[in-house]
Amino acid sequence: MSKTALITGITGQDGSYLAELLLGEGYRVVGMTRRTSTDVHERIQHIVDDIEFVSGDLLDQTSITTIVDNVRPDEVYNLAAQSFVPTSWSQPVLTGEFTALGVTRVLEAIRAVDPKIKFYQASSSEMFGKVVEVPQRETTSFYPRSPYGVAKVYGHWITVNYRESYDMFAVSGILFNHESERRGKEFVTRKITDGVARIKLGLERELRLGNLEAQRDWGFAGDYVRAMWLMLQQNEPDDYVIATGRTHSVREFVRIAFEAAGLGAYEPYVVQDPRFMRPAEVDLLVGDPSKAKRVLGWEPEVSFEQLVEMMVRADIDRLAPQVRA
Ligand code: NAP
Ligand code: F7E
Numbered sequence: 001m002s003k004t005a006l007i008t009g010i011t012g013q014d015g016s017y018l019a020e021l022l023l024g025e026g027y028r029v030v031g032m033t034r035r036t037s038t039d040v041h042e043r044i045q046h047i048v049d050d051i052e053f054v055s056g057d058l059l060d061q062t063s064i065t066t067i068v069d070n071v072r073p074d075e076v077y078n079l080a081a082q083s084f085v086p087t088s089w090s091q092p093v094l095t096g097e098f099t100a101l102g103v104t105r106v107l108e109a110i111r112a113v114d115p116k117i118k119f120y121q122a123s124s125s126e127m128f129g130k131v132v133e134v135p136q137r138e139t140t141s142f143y144p145r146s147p148y149g150v151a152k153v154y155g156h157w158i159t160v161n162y163r164e165s166y167d168m169f170a171v172s173g174i175l176f177n178h179e180s181e182r183r184g185k186e187f188v189t190r191k192i193t194d195g196v197a198r199i200k201l202g203l204e205r206e207l208r209l210g211n212l213e214a215q216r217d218w219g220f221a222g223d224y225v226r227a228m229w230l231m232l233q234q235n236e237p238d239d240y241v242i243a244t245g246r247t248h249s250v251r252e253f254v255r256i257a258f259e260a261a262g263l264g265a266y267e268p269y270v271v272q273d274p275r276f277m278r279p280a281e282v283d284l285l286v287g288d289p290s291k292a293k294r295v296l297g298w299e300p301e302v303s304f305e306q307l308v309e310m311m312v313r314a315d316i317d318r319l320a321p322q323v324r325a
């Protein structure tokens with residue numbers, strides 16, 4: 001009997017890679033999407049016929065409970081969230097509703113329908129914020145620096161609490177930044193690779209960015225969804241840091257991206273713009289993935305340099321036909 005997985009946030013970057021992985025593992029994949037007036041299936045267009053879609057919203061308890069009751073999944077992956085950090089300052093209440101309370105709504109639906117359903121929560125390295133320890137591991141205290149980070153801390157602890165209160169198989173993956181050619185264009189990595197491709201093809205002359213000194217532990221999204229799945233295949237529920245263990249600055253990402261496009265030095269093209277600075281910054285993130293390696297047998301396969309080059313090439317390939325036309 002094949003297993004059934006319900007994915008919230010299936011139209012997002014991680015949802016698309018996770019759906020691919022689970023279909024490959026023989027799962028029946030059900031994706032929860034919210035109602036929109038335009039098509040949001042861009043990232044899953046190639047597998048859209050293999051997925052069952054159900055309409056629901058993290059803000060709406062009734063829709064989530066009804067979906068869990070109708071679908072009867074073996075596993076629920078809660079990937080849906082307001083995930084862009086700057087928006088969490090302009091829409092802090094909405095971010096709390098989606099990213100924090102949304103987790104409780106999904107957990108409540110599972111508890112009401114069948115507490116044996118396994119649950120994965122998409123926690124984040126943003127919870128470490130102003131870090132109290134380097135590298136950050138499962139036991140490192142949280143010090144979030146944005147309404148998004150604060151909301152994720154709530155989502156993390158409510159997951160732990162439902163595990164401890166109701167004996168549910170509820171786990172939290174503390175994932176560090178992971179990227180791909182499917183990353184939203186407002187996040188810094190994709191903004192850089194899209195901008196570099198535009199400069200390369202003569203569509204733009206400059207790239208405007210904020211803080212170039214921030215350091216992140218960047219990995220490839222395709223590697224990270226494998227860790228999500230592995231967490232739900234264990235005998236015991238537990239929480240894991242998923243990271244590469246290496247950190248790089250935004251400036252280094254920029255330098256490698258310009259070099260990968262054959263543009264040489266980045267300095268003539270990059271403009272620092274105060275509009276992209278944050279009210280409170282997370283300066284340095286670097287994770288310790290040793291528990292995930294030891295228990296899950298998980299290791300990242302794509303290096304930082306390969307990731308940057310892959311993303312630059314994908315953006316050039318995507319935009320080149322527009323220039324030729
Ligand atoms: P993403 O590309 O921004 O996708 C977010 C998904 O959430 C989209 O499918 C979006 O649907 C959906 N969504 C937003 N609000 C919703 C609502 N009210 N009801 C139902 N669906 C809603 O994010 P991602 O990069 O794939 O990340 C997946 C999850 O991991 C998020 O929870 C994020 O916070 C977390 N995370 C990400 C990273 C990372 O580096 N990528 C690291 C740690 C944790 P629409 O298409 O309709 O907008
Ligand atoms: O910023 C700096 C910015 O927006 C990374 C989300 O997936 O990962 C992501 O959150 C860094 C920050 O990602 C620009 O100040 C400089 O220090 O790509 P980002 P994030 O904030 O780290 C975590 C793990 C999540 O959970 C989140 O959902 O880059 N930066 N200049 C810039 N950032 C942006 N967006 N745009 C700039 O122009």
